[in-house]
Amino acid sequence: MSFRNTGILALLVALLGAYVYWVERPAIEKEGRTARLLDVSPEDVTRLELQTPTETIRAEKTGQTWMLTAPIEGPADTRAVDTILRTTAAAEQKRTVGDGSNLASFGLEEPDATLRLFAGDRALPALHIGKGTPIGFNAYARSGDDGDVVLTAGTVRAALMKQLADLRDKTILHVSEGDVAALLLTPRAGAAVRLERMQDGWRLTAPIEAPAAQAAVTNLLAALQALRAVEFATDRGDAAENRRGLTPPALEVTIETSTSAPVVLRIGDEVDLGDKALVAAMIQGDDQIYYVATHVPGSLGKTAADLQDKTLLAGAGDDVTELRVRHADGESFALVRDGDAWAFAGDAADAVQPLIAQRFVDDVLALEGDEILASDTTLETVGLDTPDVEVTIVDAAGTEIGTLVAGRTPGENGPMYHAATRDGDSVYTLRDYVFTRIAKRSADLTAGSPPAASPPAIGP
Secondary structure, three states, X not given: OOHHHHHHXXXXXXXXXXXXXXXXXXXXXXXHHHOEOOOOOHHHOXXXXXXXXXXXXXXXXXXXXXXXXXXXXXXXXXXXXXXXXXXXHHOEOOEEEXXXXXXXXXXXXXXXXXXXXXXXXXXXXXXXXXXXXXXXXXXXXXXOOOOOEEEEEHHHHHHHOOOXXXXXXXXXXXXXXXXXXXXXXXXXXXXXXXXXXXXXXXXXXXXXXXXXXXXXXXXXXXXXXXXXXXXXXXXXXXXXXXXXXXXXXXXXEEEEEOOOOOEEEEEEEXXXXXXXXXXXXXXXXXXXXXXXXOOHHHHHOOOHHHHEOOEOOOOOOOOEEEEEEEEOOOOEEEEEEEOOEEEEOOOOOOOEOHHHHHHHHHHHHOOEOOEEEEEOOOHHHHXXXXXXXXEEEEEOOOOEEEEEEEEEEXXXXXXXXXXXXXXXXXXXXXXXXXXXXXOOOHHHHEOOOOHHHOOOOXXX
């Protein structure tokens, strides 16, 4: 190839590159910009109006949250509003299908939804959404009152087909979990339960004085934080509350905080709404009636027995150095801490299997009752004065920290298992497999016992 031909080819390549850069590239970028239904950034929107054939919803941005201004005033579901804004800002015009002369055939003469957005004082063109396409998940749309009819994704139509309930804030309790200082659970029937936050954790103060199970209280607080309205009742007043079992309520939850006045949540009866059953709820001082899921009464309606700490040897920790085990048939042995492991006390010839021994110790120290069988009772009442197994816990100073007793009694459907401590006043029921874990014999802990046979720990 001659130098002349090479030069011509290089010139053609340069001209082609210049054409692509100066002509095609701007055209592509312009096409990309104009392919959007709306030229807007969600962060710039400060006000919106969503109109459907049945209602008009207006909302305004306050700081980082949204507030409804019509047809009611109150907090909006900021996440739901943001979803509308992100979806419409990303909505693309797939192709033009009409010039606006026959809007009725596209469902745009009376649109299914019209969205008007405002960025400060600037009003953006209204976005009209019509029918969905008969084939494919698409919808007909029109930007502005004189724009062409275009095809867009069906997700845009789905995002705008909202009712007031969809955009309302469904959070019922605006209380921070860390601010809760006390809880009072007052059922329609039964004893009221009071919990108070102490420096060392939660404690039951009514109807009994007892340590609370911290995990159970945490779950209760989480259930309150997660409480959301599924639907909103449209009627209000005394008659509406009476019909839904809110006066008196099935359950009243009083939340005392360290920063504000108490908040009182009322839970009513289950209501049949035709297509589903929900439970009525409301906040004292606010006449709005909410509908919540049917599991809510069970999540919040806890008794003292549900919330009481059922750890039998609460407080026994790392200072435990010996476990003395005695069975009803006379077998007895002791485990002593040997560094970070456990060994049989005395002259026992058999070696302890470390993993099984440690699991046994953990199961004993973390033992929790299943239910409280009786309080203020004696061990003789349930046959624990002569237990099947007795485990005494000893600390490094040789002081007995506590003694666990467990046994079984005949029942209609098989043996019943119970546990208590020698100095306690409550007797707990146990599951059969839990009893098996703490009723170990010395042979169960030796090196000949397969590690795989060791069950999972009782405690958390």
